[in-house]
Amino acid sequence: MRVGVVGYGTIGKRVADAVLRTSDMQLTGVAKTSPDYEAAIAMRRGIPLYAVPGREEAFRSSGIEVRGTISDLVSKSDVVIDATPDGVGEENKGKYYVGRRAVFQGGEEAYVAEVSFNALANYDEAKGKSYVRVVSCNTTALSRLISALASSGHSIRKVRAFLVRRGADPREHKKGPINDVVPNPVTIPSHHGPDVRTVIPVDIVTVAVAVPVTVMHLHMVNVEFEDRPSRDSIIEALASTPRISILYSKMGFNSLAQVIEYARDLGRERGDFMENAVFGDSISIQGNEVYLMQGVHQESIVVPENIDAVRAMMGTPKWESIMATDKALGLYSSDKRYG
Amino acid sequence: MRVGVVGYGTIGKRVADAVLRTSDMQLTGVAKTSPDYEAAIAMRRGIPLYAVPGREEAFRSSGIEVRGTISDLVSKSDVVIDATPDGVGEENKGKYYVGRRAVFQGGEEAYVAEVSFNALANYDEAKGKSYVRVVSCNTTALSRLISALASSGHSIRKVRAFLVRRGADPREHKKGPINDVVPNPVTIPSHHGPDVRTVIPVDIVTVAVAVPVTVMHLHMVNVEFEDRPSRDSIIEALASTPRISILYSKMGFNSLAQVIEYARDLGRERGDFMENAVFGDSISIQGNEVYLMQGVHQESIVVPENIDAVRAMMGTPKWESIMATDKALGLYSSDKRYG
Numbered sequence: 028m029r030v031g032v033v034g035y036g037t038i039g040k041r042v043a044d045a046v047l048r049t050s051d052m053q054l055t056g057v058a059k060t061s062p063d064y065e066a067a068i069a070m071r072r073g074i075p076l077y078a079v080p081g082r083e084e085a086f087r088s089s090g091i092e093v094r095g096t097i098s099d100l101v102s103k104s105d106v107v108i109d110a111t112p113d114g115v116g117e118e119n120k121g122k123y124y125v126g127r128r129a130v131f132q133g134g135e136e137a138y139v140a141e142v143s144f145n146a147l148a149n150y151d152e153a154k155g156k157s158y159v160r161v162v163s164c165n166t167t168a169l170s171r172l173i174s175a176l177a178s179s180g181h182s183i184r185k186v187r188a189f190l191v192r193r194g195a196d197p198r199e200h201k202k203g204p205i206n207d208v209v210p211n212p213v214t215i216p217s218h219h220g221p222d223v224r225t226v227i228p229v230d231i232v233t234v235a236v237a238v239p240v241t242v243m244h245l246h247m248v249n250v251e252f253e254d255r256p257s258r259d260s261i262i263e264a265l266a267s268t269p270r271i272s273i274l275y276s277k278m279g280f281n282s283l284a285q286v287i288e289y290a291r292d293l294g295r296e297r298g299d300f301m302e303n304a305v306f307g308d309s310i311s312i313q314g315n316e317v318y319l320m321q322g323v324h325q326e327s328i329v330v331p332e333n334i335d336a337v338r339a340m341m342g343t344p345k346w347e348s349i350m351a352t353d354k355a356l357g358l359y360s361s362d363k364r365y366g
Numbered sequence: 367m368r369v370g371v372v373g374y375g376t377i378g379k380r381v382a383d384a385v386l387r388t389s390d391m392q393l394t395g396v397a398k399t400s401p402d403y404e405a406a407i408a409m410r411r412g413i414p415l416y417a418v419p420g421r422e423e424a425f426r427s428s429g430i431e432v433r434g435t436i437s438d439l440v441s442k443s444d445v446v447i448d449a450t451p452d453g454v455g456e457e458n459k460g461k462y463y464v465g466r467r468a469v470f471q472g473g474e475e476a477y478v479a480e481v482s483f484n485a486l487a488n489y490d491e492a493k494g495k496s497y498v499r500v501v502s503c504n505t506t507a508l509s510r511l512i513s514a515l516a517s518s519g520h521s522i523r524k525v526r527a528f529l530v531r532r533g534a535d536p537r538e539h540k541k542g543p544i545n546d547v548v549p550n551p552v553t554i555p556s557h558h559g560p561d562v563r564t565v566i567p568v569d570i571v572t573v574a575v576a577v578p579v580t581v582m583h584l585h586m587v588n589v590e591f592e593d594r595p596s597r598d599s600i601i602e603a604l605a606s607t608p609r610i611s612i613l614y615s616k617m618g619f620n621s622l623a624q625v626i627e628y629a630r631d632l633g634r635e636r637g638d639f640m641e642n643a644v645f646g647d648s649i650s651i652q653g654n655e656v657y658l659m660q661g662v663h664q665e666s667i668v669v670p671e672n673i674d675a676v677r678a679m680m681g682t683p684k685w686e687s688i689m690a691t692d693k694a695l696g697l698y699s700s701d702k703r704y705g
Binding site for chain 1 (some may be wrong): 406423431452495526528530545546547548549552553554555571575578580581582586588615620621623633645647648650652655657658659661
């Protein structure tokens with residue numbers, strides 16, 4: 028499968044690298060607006076660069092070779108993964124992707140695609156589709172978690188999730204907050220609950236605040252079941268689900284920063300942690316309800332889902348794709364040995 | 367009533383100032399360990415200073431006059447408010463308060479006092495007691511909120527509260543976290559839920575994290591009722607409860623920092639905000655459940671409760687005390703005019 032990546036920022040560069048690691052995919056190139064340090068790195072790594080139309084000369088005058096514009100990249104690709112900023116994907120769809128296949132990110136409105144996508148939740152719904160939207164980082168993490176818990180043998184009645192959002196990504200030097208906690212949004216529910224419902228039919232309410240942190244999001248999650256689950260059944264359901272890692276305090280996992288330090292020590296590229304980082308100590312049963320906390324690495328968690336979205340559109344079976352992606356990216360389901 | 371304050375830090379200095387503002391109380395003095403800038407301010411303001419035994423000379427050599435030690439202060443007081451660090455109050459009880467009346471803070475274990483106290487929740491239980499414990503800042507805010515919601519005409523079935531705790535107070539220059547979100551504790555429930563039950567018999571689970579913020583705590587609260595309440599009934603219940611302020615985004619209230627800016631502009635001493643700061647826009651009804659967010663000013667929210675605890679012990683009727691305290695401190699129940 029020939030895959031092009033349009034937009035080479037936080038998500039795009041990670042998705043492009045993931046495509047390069049994936050043996051059944053070929054990276055046809057990446058398209059960018061600015062000839063900045065990220066473009067220079069792509070050139071140095073031999074990734075074919077394409078420019079937004081009208082920007083070719085800016086690249087050339089910066090000494091960065093471009094092979095053409097977005098249209099050229101699209102014509103060379105079976106599927107384009109659009110990782111441009113919120114709303115640009117929709118514009119690009121009309122300009123460049125008519126009659127082609129494209130994967131969009133969660134920052135786009137759901138109507139931009141034929142189906143919203145999470146690999147664990149609704150992989151098969153993307154089969155044969157031309158336009159698929161991978162839901163955003165928080166929604167991806169919630170969708171994985173809910174999919175895992177739904178496999179516990181207990182029926183989910185309701186989900187309440189309380190999101191402590193990182194205020195900015197590490198590269199965003201102008202964003203806040205500083206020394207503040209910001210209801211984000213101040214209204215309830217936040218968009219995340221409705222967004223989860225685009226991939227899983229579940230009763231869910233989400234509440235979100237933003238804090239002065241760049242490292243990860245943290246979710247405090249309450250899941251009400253129809254009956255009382257055992258803690259073992261919950262841990263087993265999570266531990267046997269790909270892309271969910273259970274991390275215990277006895278191994279030193281007490282905060283988000285430690286999860287990222289772990290990723291760095293593992294040699295993960297850019298210090299990314301693409302799994303849900305569930306704090307094992309937090310998994311608690313109260314009557315029919317489960318409470319837990321999980322970390323969500325906003326920069327990288329959707330990368331595996333982008334790869335799977337391409338395969339789902341092209342007809343690869345679900346578990347074949349998930350296993351291939353996780354193997355290529357060096358992910359594993361859970362650190363059972365730490366339990 | 368003659369009131370002495372032992373411990374003159376974050377809480378103690380505020381409580382002492384509150385006693386000074388209260389016409390039916392006389393501040394007999396404050397006791398301190400160190401002759402630091404806070405001691406110098408107390409001396410300049412004419413507040414009688416007492417030292418921890420053995421520390422008198424340290425004060426005198428710093429040019430700060432002391433009238434005696436803690437025992438002298440206790441003997442001059444009808445009630446002592448102990449605002450020392452966690453655990454010191456218990457030690458002080460055995461050393462100095464035997465046969466006297468003392469108010470402890472929420473950092474002490476519940477068994478240190480005969481009753482844990484929140485003015486709205488269980489004022490009358492402190493009547494005639496010798497040892498009363500004012501519950502901590504987060505517990506005070508939850509207790510007020512639950513007391514208010516219990517007056518809505520709808521029965522509360524269950525409370526789930528998700529606490530985003532400030533990492534440190536403004537003066538604590540050595541505490542973290544920095545760029546991290548820390549499950550605090552990593553286990554569920556946090557101590558706050560059980561602590562609420564020391565003053566209100568309610569089914570409650572709390573989950574808490576700490577973030578790099580000094581400004582205020584923020585609570586995301588879910589309250590399940592036996593039937594479906596109207597939003598108006600909830601707002602009316604909150605608006606008619608003292609020490610709860612409802613703040614709307616149309617008046618510029620979108621974050622905790624803005625609440626403190628408001629307190630500063632109001633001329634509140636030290637920029638304190640002693641009310642629960644409920645974000646009006648967040649009040650949401652989902653089935654039988656209410657969701658909302660509130661800010662909690664950790665440095666000052668327990669001050670009115672300390673004053674009320676003294677009066678409760680001495681036999682003043684509940685609403686007489688609450689109204690007198692709120693008038694003396696310039697509090698009001700809610701900014702209905704901003705609704």
